[in-house]
Amino acid sequence: MLPYNIHHVAIAVHDLDETLATLKDQYTVEPMSRETVSEQGVEEAMIALGGSHLQILQPTDPDTPVGRFLARHGEGMHHVAFAVVDIEEALAHLAAHGATLIDETPRIGGGGHRIAFVHPRSMGGTLVELVEVHDG
Amino acid sequence: MLPYNIHHVAIAVHDLDETLATLKDQYTVEPMSRETVSEQGVEEAMIALGGSHLQILQPTDPDTPVGRFLARHGEGMHHVAFAVVDIEEALAHLAAHGATLIDETPRIGGGGHRIAFVHPRSMGGTLVELVEVHDG
Numbered sequence: 001m002l003p004y005n006i007h008h009v010a011i012a013v014h015d016l017d018e019t020l021a022t023l024k025d026q027y028t029v030e031p032m033s034r035e036t037v038s039e040q041g042v043e044e045a046m047i048a049l050g051g052s053h054l055q056i057l058q059p060t061d062p063d064t065p066v067g068r069f070l071a072r073h074g075e076g077m078h079h080v081a082f083a084v085v086d087i088e089e090a091l092a093h094l095a096a097h098g099a100t101l102i103d104e105t106p107r108i109g110g111g112g113h114r115i116a117f118v119h120p121r122s123m124g125g126t127l128v129e130l131v132e133v134h135d136g
Numbered sequence: 137m138l139p140y141n142i143h144h145v146a147i148a149v150h151d152l153d154e155t156l157a158t159l160k161d162q163y164t165v166e167p168m169s170r171e172t173v174s175e176q177g178v179e180e181a182m183i184a185l186g187g188s189h190l191q192i193l194q195p196t197d198p199d200t201p202v203g204r205f206l207a208r209h210g211e212g213m214h215h216v217a218f219a220v221v222d223i224e225e226a227l228a229h230l231a232a233h234g235a236t237l238i239d240e241t242p243r244i245g246g247g248g249h250r251i252a253f254v255h256p257r258s259m260g261g262t263l264v265e266l267v268e269v270h271d272g
Contacts, residue, residue, distance in 0.1 A: 002163070002164045003163055005186025006142060006185050006186060006189075006190070009142060009145050011261075011262050012260075013261075022260075025233040026137070026229070026234070026235050027137055027139055027218070027230075027259075028137045028138045028229075029138070049140070049142050050141025050142060050219070051187030052142040052186070052187065053142075056260065075260050075262070076256070076260065076261035077212075080145050082163070082185070083186070093162070093164075094162050097161040097162045098161070098162070120212070122158075122162065123158050123159065123162060124149045124155050124192065124212065125210050125211030125212035126147050126211070126212055
């Protein structure tokens, strides 16, 4: 299995523009990309930070997973993503070791990467995303 | 200012041993260090992952910040930590740009690093820790 990096930490917010302006002012960081991922119902910005990224998520609609997260919890960290080389192998390993998979098979996420989510009940109440990345 | 890396993502849990066993089974990762940081009321384990770390936190007592977090929210992501070269300069920059500092001056955290926390209301409902690290 062996995830080889923390690919990103995702933060769910109400207003992507406002949060990006705050991040620029306070931390002098700016996004390297921004896109709408319709299948997940989010507009997302990726900020490179060392070998990892901050991902800022704004729901496209209240009736989406991130929209419902915001309604329940308010703004805050939403998930952590681990980079893996072979996502099918990773999913098989996780399932064989008792993890509850949200996605039994990979789907396409931001940046065109193959991704899959693992349920928070599987480890430390934390929603985990796997991201298949071959170039680090 | 410019944080230059995500130093770690911290996850608060009830049972550090159990979570470390799960992480070993499911993700084949193991801690590189484990220590009790009395001032913060936590026992913490650090797992290196690429250029960043997962930090797993168990409170030493229910009446600690992490103990109260667990009582309110249950297990889950507690904070994200950014590596900075000069923590005084970073705190001054954050204060000058409207951030609410929890620690006006640095204190000593895990690994002997100088650290400071920034209030979640400052950015995306997310508790941010600054960690002064000179060797990357």
